[in-house]
Amino acid sequence: MDWETVKQRLDALLEADKRIELRGALRMLNRVDVAQYLSELDTEKMLKVFRILPSEISSDVFSYMDDDQREKLISTIGDQEICRLVDDMFIDDAVDFLEDLPSDLVKRVLENVSDDTRKVINRFLSYPENSAGSIMTIEFCAFPGDFTVAQAMKEIRRTGVDKETINTLYVLDKNGKLTGTLALRKLISADDDQPVSELSDSNFVSVGTLDDQEMVAETVRKYDLLAVPVVDKEGRPVGIITADDILDVLQDEATEDIEKMSALTPSEDTYMKTGVFTLVKNRLPWLMLMLVASIFTGLIISHYEEILTAPALGSIGVALTACIPMIMDTGGNCGQQSSTLIIRGLATGEVGPGDALKVLWKETRVALLVACALAVVCFLIQKFIFGIDLSVAITISLAMIFCVLFAKILGGLLPLGVKALRLDPALIASPMITTVADTCSLLILFVLATAVLL
């Protein structure tokens, strides 16, 4: 049954006010889909349907709803209901939710949750944004290394049902320091009286609470982990980050890089949810910057234009003017291609500032081949389609070679330089590259043309 059909049937039940039937129908859906159904209703209907939900699924659905709707819910439902919903959420989801809530509602929520939850939430809210601490969950299983397998299994049975994952268990020393990880599959096939420390793997990977989420994502990806433990300064585990949360981090970081590379300030929210004024604020400063930069390009053109339109040069001026877009576009495009590959390489950790020489050597060879091919095509077009003088066509083609060489080398090295200065290449290098390559390409064309043709 596709989503449209599902929605129509639910809508029909809602329309006819058949609440009990609707409750039954909603039981048949995955909780993520229930949340999606709610997100497509207006506020009044959404509140009505949410109240119909069986209580055992409503807290799950609540954790999948979007922030706007949760805010509306929190401001209409009773204190007891708030307590139940937030207490049932995984701590990391609850914290995410509270971070985006207006402060009066945060206060109301914190007043109504249990003491334990409040304490943990407050600790989480103190971690810096985008740190490992702020995205971790505290629902994990750990026990001392001298526990036997039987003791460990008993502990898991007692507490495991509430854990986000028990695929991997964590083994501690006397001081609570993490000394090893233990796959549950190993535990359940081991002898009852074996100490867990003997089964555990001490070559584990962990991250610190203050590590940046991008670095955590890279660690999880590199080591193929389903969950990574987060340890405090003393090496004690305080939480875990599961691979499904890392998926969101990776997706967001990629979106952020893509936006920066198109000269956009990255938005907190998705396109449809971002307001017009925020969109303008994210775009305008970059456009202004590039507008001002393009004035210099204009000045170069007018400077040489006066020389090139001198009657003595005749049709040469017209030919050169006509190839301005070609030279500018090609320079800009070549620079963008190279810088994109290097910026992405820096983001995935494959390329580093130390690789400058290797990049230079590679880009130079690529640029030479690309430049020659483009120059030949450019020459043929100039000479045989537009019938331009041989000497002018050769000059333009030569300029093309230099422009491509310059743009590709600049595109390869500028991101590395920006990275070496500990700045963000996607933010600085990408918007700069086209403007710089454009301007320099024009300069190359005009300098070469005046030197050769005048």
Add this chain to the structure above:
Amino acid sequence: MDWETVKQRLDALLEADKRIELRGALRMLNRVDVAQYLSELDTEKMLKVFRILPSEISSDVFSYMDDDQREKLISTIGDQEICRLVDDMFIDDAVDFLEDLPSDLVKRVLENVSDDTRKVINRFLSYPENSAGSIMTIEFCAFPGDFTVAQAMKEIRRTGVDKETINTLYVLDKNGKLTGTLALRKLISADDDQPVSELSDSNFVSVGTLDDQEMVAETVRKYDLLAVPVVDKEGRPVGIITADDILDVLQDEATEDIEKMSALTPSEDTYMKTGVFTLVKNRLPWLMLMLVASIFTGLIISHYEEILTAPALGSIGVALTACIPMIMDTGGNCGQQSSTLIIRGLATGEVGPGDALKVLWKETRVALLVACALAVVCFLIQKFIFGIDLSVAITISLAMIFCVLFAKILGGLLPLGVKALRLDPALIASPMITTVADTCSLLILFVLATAVLL
């Protein structure tokens, strides 16, 4: 201990040929790090160190090594060793490895693995590239719904150690069809004689063997899964895909989109590993295409240039020529900003072709605000810095407003149109947008200028 220190100590042991000590030292490392250490050695040393590795970790290390090195290893080690290494790999890793191996080595590997492994590998190799079937692993736990908890636990103990994850178990009906999923944490805290079907959750999400990996990634991300079952046409589970494999898919897809958006044919390999000729092949066709397109822009300039340089117009021609880069760049940049947001929205599934009207309305409002701000700055610069005639400055600023409006609306709608034609917006819309916006911006400027000023 940081990585450089680790490497120095290992290098020292290798240099002094202290093999037993080196073996001990390597035991202390995570297997991914051992693989990384190997990747930084030359072939001869790499082979030497690999032979030193304790056999219980060598197969793990093997599955983390890169393809080039595995190829070298496979071509030097004995048949028995190949059999052990490949049999010990998870099937999905083994298949990935074989897909990139030269065919004579594939033959040698397949001749030397066990019959079971060969059969499974051959089935996997027949799934289309980038399909769910090609990235799944077959190591998962499933049992009939009438199994009791005790029977299920026994089965897991018997077979679970070799499974990639047993966090989630799969419950089948009599025909082997997947009817529910069961969290291991629920199983271990349940009564021994309860049937597993009573504990299982029938609202599970699954994907088909032929589904595209991008769609699988979106499903796993949307439903916050740690593993998703892959079912055949009859609904029988044939494998699972774990979130750690999805991380690689997401990373690769984001890289691919970023490359396409910068007019690059996506490369199979990372920048450093891609040869010069492949890089040229990925870049040149797009540059040629845009070179040819920019000739039209050149033609527009020369057409109007002849009119604008007529002596009757005096300094107007020079002023208009000087603002060509400004108008062209702003048009291109505005178009790129809008198209980037829409293309990314399409990739993450937030925006669809049906949202055209919403996008049009949003982009129009954003464009009006952005255009007015840019036009004011543009006017001030023209009038007060360059001292251009009032009527010319107003005309240029007016042209700016129309260009921004046009470029932003085009940038918002073109990707949706391309998507509606079932083509890839990142591949088609992105490289087109700047060229089209550039050309049309110039046309707008010249048409307006000749209409108002002549």
